[in-house]
Amino acid sequence: MSAVPVIPFHDGRSVPQLGYGVWQVEDEVAADVVVQAVAAGYRHIDTAAGYQNEGGVGRAVTDSGVAREDLFITTKLANGDQGFDSAKEALATSLEKLGTDYVDLYLIHWASPQRGTYLESWKALIELQKEGKAKSIGVSNFPIEQLEEIIAETGVVPVMHQIELHPEFQQAELRAVHAEKGIVTEAWSPLGQGGDILGNPVITEIAEAHGADSGQVIIAWHLAIGNVVIPKTVTPARIVSNFAAAELTLTAEEVERINGLDRADGRIGADPANPGF
Numbered sequence: 099m100s101a102v103p104v105i106p107f108h109d110g111r112s113v114p115q116l117g118y119g120v121w122q123v124e125d126e127v128a129a130d131v132v133v134q135a136v137a138a139g140y141r142h143i144d145t146a147a148g149y150q151n152e153g154g155v156g157r158a159v160t161d162s163g164v165a166r167e168d169l170f171i172t173t174k175l176a177n178g179d180q181g182f183d184s185a186k187e188a189l190a191t192s193l194e195k196l197g198t199d200y201v202d203l204y205l206i207h208w209a210s211p212q213r214g215t216y217l218e219s220w221k222a223l224i225e226l227q228k229e230g231k232a233k234s235i236g237v238s239n240f241p242i243e244q245l246e247e248i249i250a251e252t253g254v255v256p257v258m259h260q261i262e263l264h265p266e267f268q269q270a271e272l273r274a275v276h277a278e279k280g281i282v283t284e285a286w287s288p289l290g291q292g293g294d295i296l297g298n299p300v301i302t303e304i305a306e307a308h309g310a311d312s313g314q315v316i317i318a319w320h321l322a323i324g325n326v327v328i329p330k331t332v333t334p335a336r337i338v339s340n341f342a343a344a345e346l347t348l349t350a351e352e353v354e355r356i357n358g359l360d361r362a363d364g365r366i367g368a369d370p371a372n373p374g375f
Contacts (some may be wrong), residue, residue, distance in 0.1 A: 186226060
């Protein structure tokens with residue numbers, strides 16, 4: 099079984115650097131594939147209220163045979179539940195679905211600036227952490243302005259910021275802010291949603307040199323530059339091969355070659371400054 103590195107948080111806790119994501123996975127499917135992922139060695143599972151599969155994840159955790167304290171579970175506050183009281187109620191609902199009395203990490207899923215409720219939501223997460231219902235707290239999809247605002251207003255720095263990040267969209271400016279503030283960077287859509295990047299000659303040449311596949315090379319790149327990474331797949335063989343990427347070590351030159359694939363127009367998902375939801 100691969101030895102997955104552990105990344106420390108500034109709050110004294112830590113997170114397995116390679117996790118398993120369940121975005122766009124139906125509830126019943128999640129109940130099956132999360133069991134497979136845990137059997138393959140994953141101990142970090144990333145879900146969200148908005149994915150509508152927390153129940154399936156919860157059943158999988160029960161069925162996995164692995165003790166709850168040996169798993170790292172992340173879920174996220176849906177945009178429609180933002181606000182102080184509603185955020186606290188939302189986590190209570192998530193915990194019930196997950197079948198646990200705490201999550202290891204609770205994130206605000208999107209800043210959704212037009213709502214104007216991200217700061218009150220962050221204050222709620224601070225309370226939830228004090229209550230022990232969320233061991234660590236962070237954010238996802240926050241523009242720098244909103245990230246700096248919640249820190250300035252509360253004095254509490256998120257342990258993690260989960261953002262779109264892949265070889266063609268590397269978010270250097272945001273990662274520099276994270277490094278300065280001690281925030282861990284977590285990449286969603288780390289494989290560029292399985293698009294053209296998997297066939298990029300730079301990636302395929304490196305894969306061939308290591309006897310690996312393109313997905314493994316990209317995951318290994320994320321690990322090499324310090325990102326926490328949560329690839330999503332429901333294919334049994336891919337669940338296993340993605341996890342095996344923890345054993346793949348790229349050379350400094352190979353990392354630099356992949357760094358060179360960054361594009362100004364590489365974003366695939368919504369822009370956090372104006373997501374439209």
